[in-house]
Amino acid sequence: xxxxxxxxxxxxxxxxxxxxxxxxxxxxxxxxxxxxxxxxxxxxxxxxxxxxxxxxxxxxxxxxxxxxxxxxxxxxxxxxxxxxxxxxxxxxxxxxxxxxxxxxxxxxxxxxxxxxxxxxxxxxxxxxxxxxxxxxxxxxxxxxxxxxxxxxxxxxxxxxxxxxxxxxxxxxxxxxxxxxxxxxxxxxxxxxxxxxxxxxxxxxxxxxxxxxxxxxxxxxxxxxxxxxxxxxxxxxxxxxxxxxxxxxxxxxxxxxxxx
Numbered sequence: 001x002x003x004x005x006x007x008x009x010x011x012x013x014x015x016x017x018x019x020x021x022x023x024x025x026x027x028x029x030x031x032x033x034x035x036x037x038x039x040x041x042x043x044x045x046x047x048x049x050x051x052x053x054x055x056x057x058x059x060x061x062x063x064x065x066x067x068x069x070x071x072x073x074x075x076x077x078x079x080x081x082x083x084x085x086x087x088x089x090x091x092x093x094x095x096x097x098x099x100x101x102x103x104x105x106x107x108x109x110x111x112x113x114x115x116x117x118x119x120x121x122x123x124x125x126x127x128x129x130x131x132x133x134x135x136x137x138x139x140x141x142x143x144x145x146x147x148x149x150x151x152x153x154x155x156x157x158x159x160x161x162x163x164x165x166x167x168x169x170x171x172x173x174x175x176x177x178x179x180x181x182x183x184x185x186x187x188x189x190x191x192x193x194x195x196x197x198x199x200x201x202x203x204x205x206x207x208x209x210x211x212x213x214x215x216x217x218x219x220x221x222x223x224x225x226x227x228x229x230x231x232x233x234x235x236x237x238x239x240x241x242x243x244x245x246x247x248x249x250x251x252x253x254x255x256x257x258x259x
Contacts, residue, residue, distance in 0.1 A: 035086070036058035036061050036086075036137050037051070037054040037055050037057075037058040039084060039086055039109070039110060039137070040054050040057055040058060040061075040084060040137075041054055042109075042110035043084055043110060043111075043112055043161075044157060044160075044161055045112070045154060045157040045158040045160075045161045046154070046157075047157070048151070048153055048154065048157065049151065049154070053147075053151075057139070057143075057147060058137075060139065060140070060143045061084075061137035061138065061139055062137065062138040062139075062140075063135065063136075063137055063138075064083065064135065064136045064137070064138050065133075065134070065135050066088075066090075066129075066130040066133070066134050066135075066136075067130065067133055068130055068131065068132045068133055069129060069130065070129060070130050071127060071128070071129045072090060072114075072128040072129060072130065073114070073124050073127070073128055074124065074127045075094065075095065075123075075124055075125065075126050075127045076123050076124060077123060077124045078123055078124075079114060079116075079122075079123065079124045080140060080141040080142070081114055081138045081139065081140055081141065082112060082113075082114045082115045082138070082139045082141065082144055083112065083113055083114045083136045083137070083138050083139070084110070084111070084112050084136055084137050084139070085107050085108060085109050085110065085111050085112075085113075085134060085135075085136050086109060086134075086135040086136050086137060087109055087133075087134060087135045088108075088109075088130060088131070088132045088133050088134025088135065089106055089107060089108045089109075089130075089131045089132055089134060089195075090106070090107050090113065090128050090129060090130050090131060090134055090136075091103050091105065091106045091107070091128070091129060091131050091217075091218070092104045092105040092106075092107065092113060092126045092127070092128050093126060093127050093128075093129070093217065094126050094127070095127065101217050102173075102217070102220045103172075103217050103218045103220070104126060104169045104172065104173075105165060105168060105169055105172070106131065106191070106192075106195070106218065108195055108199075112161065113128055114128070115144075115158060115161075115162060116162075131209075131210065131214065132209055172220075175187055179258070179259070181219070181221045181225045181226065181228075181229055182229050182232075182257045183257055183258045183259060184219040184220055184221055185215065185216075185219040185221060185225075185226050185229045185230065185257075186229075186233075186254040186255075186256075186257035186258050187219070187254075187258050188215055188218040188219040189208065189215065189239070189246065189248060189254055190251060190254045190255065190258070191218075192208040192210065192215075192218070193206045193208060193248050193251045193254075194251075196208065197251075203251070204248075204249055204250060204251065205247060205248070205249055206247070206248045206251060207245055207246075207247050207248075208245060208246045208247075208248060209244065209245050210244070210245065210246065211244050212226055212227050212230060212241070212246075215230070215246065230246065233254075237249065237250075238250050238253050238254070
């Protein structure tokens with residue numbers, strides 16, 4: 001494993017530095033090596049790797065854990081690490097000097113972020129924070145570059161994955177530019193519901209663990225405007241707002257507010 005370390009989070013107390021050529025195995029109980037290889041296989045860019053190659057990549061992965069609201073890294077930070085989400089979710093956001101923030105993406109298990117660090121050691125282009133308790137594996141840029149040199153097709157797939165995320169961010173910005181508050185909040189809630197349904201949630205009465213402030217940021221609106229619309233949905237019986245969560249009773253009905 002390369003001698004440099006992820007700059008965004010300090011190494012846990014007691015971890016020793018490795019000399020060149022040594023391998024750090026993921027022995028954190030939260031993210032084991034046996035779990036890391038299948039996780040990497042879920043990432044579209046890594047789909048072409050053999051089982052042995054996935055395991056070698058898992059060998060140099062460093063486990064990371066964050067609590068809800070904890071910042072992984074901030075816009076402008078130096079970065080040399082790529083992350084793959086294991087559990088929970090994180091969001092990518094940009095902030096304005098007046099305190100407003102816009103969420104560019106929400107990432108869930110199997111999705112990757114921070115990979116721009118592999119293409120040139122630039123500073124971070126956005127802030128990433130945990131939306132809920134989350135774990136991930138970190139891959140140092142030096143390790144990833146070695147993998148890319150051995151597998152040129154992997155670089156093409158990673159660029160395709162990056163292009164998909166840029167396209168999704170552009171779509172989100174367009175929606176936030178042209179939709180009213182109702183459409184943006186309904187769209188943000190529906191995206192949250194669909195993400196949980198993809199993980200096994202029911203068709204109705206889906207619980208979204210997010211505060212009204214977090215929903216407002218996902219929607220690119222003020223908290224006050226988002227809260228007023230959520231109150232309207234609650235009066236109509238479509239949602240129930242509780243502390244730190246929203247229960248969406250009829251997800252399909254949210255589409256009526258999106259145009």
